[in-house]
Amino acid sequence: MGAEIHRDCPVLSLEKLSAGWQAKTSKGALSARIVINASGPFADHVLSLRTGSQLKKHIRLVRGSHLIVKRIFTHDKAYIFQNSDGRILFALPYLNDFNLLGTTDIDHQGAPDKPVISQDEIDYILKELGQYLKNPISEAQVLATYSGVRPLFDDGKQAAQSVTRDYVLSWQADSEKSWLNIFGGKLTTYRKLALKVADMVSQILPAPKEIEPGFSCLPGGNIPDSDFDIFLQGLKEDFSAFPELMITRMAHAYGSNLSTILGTATQPNDLGIEFGYGLYQAEVDYLVREEWARTAEDILSRRSKLGLYFDKPMTDKLSKYLASLAMK
Numbered sequence: 001m002g003a004e005i006h007r008d009c010p011v012l013s014l015e016k017l018s019a020g021w022q023a024k025t026s027k028g029a030l031s032a033r034i035v036i037n038a039s040g041p042f043a044d045h046v047l048s049l050r051t052g053s054q055l056k057k058h059i060r061l062v063r064g065s066h067l068i069v070k071r072i073f074t075h076d077k078a079y080i081f082q083n084s085d086g087r088i089l090f091a092l093p094y095l096n097d098f099n100l101l102g103t104t105d106i107d108h109q110g111a112p113d114k115p116v117i118s119q120d121e122i123d124y125i126l127k128e129l130g131q132y133l134k135n136p137i138s139e140a141q142v143l144a145t146y147s148g149v150r151p152l153f154d155d156g157k158q159a160a161q162s163v164t165r166d167y168v169l170s171w172q173a174d175s176e177k178s179w180l181n182i183f184g185g186k187l188t189t190y191r192k193l194a195l196k197v198a199d200m201v202s203q204i205l206p207a208p209k210e211i212e213p214g215f216s217c218l219p220g221g222n223i224p225d226s227d228f229d230i231f232l233q234g235l236k237e238d239f240s241a242f243p244e245l246m247i248t249r250m251a252h253a254y255g256s257n258l259s260t261i262l263g264t265a266t267q268p269n270d271l272g273i274e275f276g277y278g279l280y281q282a283e284v285d286y287l288v289r290e291e292w293a294r295t296a297e298d299i300l301s302r303r304s305k306l307g308l309y310f311d312k313p314m315t316d317k318l319s320k321y322l323a324s325l326a327m328k
């Protein structure tokens with residue numbers, strides 16, 4: 001829709017001009033009429049980058065951590081358990097072979113960029129879950145963990161789990177409607193939030209260009225009648241020479257964009273170099289080109305969860321291939 005996106009380009013400082021702002025970034029200066037501070041857990045930090053800003057806390061960082069274990073139940077239902085402290089814990093089927101156990105809700109101290117599960121969180125999840133299981137899970141069974149930091153609007157409530165999950169949109173008081181802060185929010189409400197932001201901004205800036213009215217689907221969401229089961233069934237028939245697991249994984253990851261990766265391939269080997277567990281060169285190239293993946297971790301941990309299966313030699317092979325692309 002005409003946006004210019006600068007990736008890997010942190011804003012280092014922001015200076016107020018007579019009309020708008022100048023941002024110093026790692027790749028040079030940019031100017032803008034309006035700054036929208038949509039930096040999630042970094043919202044207070046980005047506010048502090050303004051020249052002459054006074055540090056004020058708007059965001060409460062609350063860490064959520066999860067454990068991944070080999071499947072402890074084989075069906076595809078989710079469990080929600082009531083904990084002794086009034087909170088809930090869940091155990092979800094995760095990919096084909098794992099369960100996801102979590103989550104915690106504790107205040108996160110320090111910078112938000114590298115959250116890591118604490119021993120207390122591991123103990124808490126295993127202990128609370130253990131009350132419901134015939135065979136409690138031991139720490140040795142934990143294959144992987146991951147943590148994230150929720151950027152919650154700090155409404156002064158006491159317990160981390162009671163802090164509002166609603167978002168707050170506010171013009172920065174001293175900015176004459178040239179700086180809009182987004183505090184808090186959820187994935188599930190992002191579209192509403194974005195529309196509201198567009199509304200607020202369009203009262204100040206002229207609309208950039210005519211946007212087609214009506215619903216436009218998300219990338220990969222152009223699935224006939226939005227019927228994923230029939231879509232997947234069709235793919236399995238059209239690509240019957242491919243492992244079912246591979247097609248199922250890719251259909252979930254790419255939806256209607258999958259045809260861009262598979263093209264005219266009639267068998268897996270048509271997709272180039274094989275890296276393992278159904279990951280081929282054509283998918284890696286797509287991820288680099290369309291989803292800005294750069295490292296093996298981007299692909300194995302973030303864009304997919306194939307890292308739960310890959311061993312070191314397989315990961316090294318992928319890293320080497322990505323390095324060869326970067327040299328081109």
Ligand SMILES: Cc1cc2nc3c(=O)[nH]c(=O)nc-3n(C[C@H](O)[C@H](O)[C@H](O)COP(=O)(O)OP(=O)(O)OC[C@H]3O[C@@H](n4cnc5c(N)ncnc54)[C@H](O)[C@@H]3O)c2cc1C
Nearest residue numbers: 009010011038039040041042064148149150185186187188
């Ligand atoms: C454990 C956990 C569970 C959750 N569960 C749910 C759930 O079940 N349902 C739900 O709806 N939501 C859930 N959420 C919340 C949801 O993930 C977040 O609300 C959402 O990701 C926030 O998106 P955002 O775009 O505001 O921030 P982010 O996705 O964090 O994006 C902020 C961006 O700003 C960039 N940035 C930071 N500083 C700078 C700078 N100086 N210059 C340039 N860029 C910068 C960052 O690189 C980042 O890309 C959960 C969160 C966690 C941690």
